């Protein structure tokens with residue numbers, strides 16, 4: 481089968497590896513040759529690490545990431561509301577780890593022995609039993625399957641589903657950067673305010689991945705940028721890390737959500753953020769992307785036809801991505817409750833909420 485993967489981010493590289501492990505020989509292209517700028521760090525809950533393990537990369541990941549055994553939820557002043565024993569919760573699935581996004585990208589990149597072609601797709605002509613692709617250098621090629629792994633702004637999605645829903649702003653902007661762990665943060669630790677949160681996770685013995693977000697109406701987003709000083713926005717014990725932002729590579733973004741009715745049409749299918757990008761409240765974006773890769777490869781290897789494989793892929797994956805979307809939304813809603821209600825909710829129900837949100841993701845793919 482002639483397979484083209486468009487996009488070599490987490491989803492595209494994972495899909496290439498999953499397909500190669502099952503004997504396919506896909507072609508992979510990306511408009512940029514490297515790991516890209518975005519992302520800074522990633523938290524990988526147990527199901528995400530399990531997916532990386534199924535790609536045969538567990539040892540490499542364990543070597544290049546940091547263990548996260550506990551998740552601590554605090555109020556805006558740093559008072560502990562709830563502490564989740566993530567090591568215990570995920571013990572039957574996989575360990576929780578934190579790392580740089582570029583590290584996961586590199587592990588996946590090293591795991592494939594093919595050339596990464598630098599180009600992008602300009603046109604997709606979906607013919608009955610194949611797709612004719614025109615690349616931006618004018619080259620034309622035919623493929624039996626085109627996999628859109630080209631992220632939230634996917635060109636494959638735009639060319640295949642011109643009328644589909646667009647990514648929608650969820651009401652928060654965010655800053656992400658990696659700094660020296662001056663605050664001595666040992667666990668995944670978040671401070672929740674009503675309209676803002678500050679999250680720190682160690683990604684090595686000395687480095688901390690910092691994520692800060694703020695609720696801002698769409699028309700005011702343009703007032704903010706990567707250069708915005710963050711110390712005035714936050715109080716509490718994690719604040720010292722914000723002073724280091726000035727010397728860090730800060731990524732600034734609007735958080736969006738993408739909910740599609742369909743993920744495939746003809747011989748084109750979407751995976752990863754191209755199909756289901758969401759805000760990071762559940763830290764599932766990378767994990768879902770790798771799981772998509774595994775399930776798509778499974779179905780392509782096992783199904784009697786391409787159409788059946790794509791239908792089965794969507795049927796197995798979409799409910800899970802929809803669940804993550806719903807959990808992202810309810811977490812955002814919970815933290816916007818009046819302070820006293822929110823604190824009581826996390827103090828007395830934090831662990832129950834965690835088990836409810838992540839329980840289905842601990843199940844099999």
Ligand SMILES: Cc1cc2nc3c(=O)[nH]c(=O)nc-3n(C[C@H](O)[C@H](O)[C@H](O)COP(=O)(O)OP(=O)(O)OC[C@H]3O[C@@H](n4cnc5c(N)ncnc54)[C@H](O)[C@@H]3O)c2cc1C
Nearest residue numbers: 487489490491510511523600630631635752753760765766
């Ligand atoms: C603030 C924030 C924090 C996050 N934190 C976490 C976390 O802690 N844990 C977690 O699991 N997830 C997290 N995520 C989500 C995670 O980063 C993404 O879900 C994941 O990286 C998606 O990977 P992807 O390969 O689908 O898309 P991308 O990483 O966007 O990759 C898309 C690739 O396609 C290429 N491309 C784009 N257009 C074209 C084109 N026209 N032609 C060719 N190539 C193209 C791009 O160059 C890129 O290489 C977070 C996301 C955000 C926004």
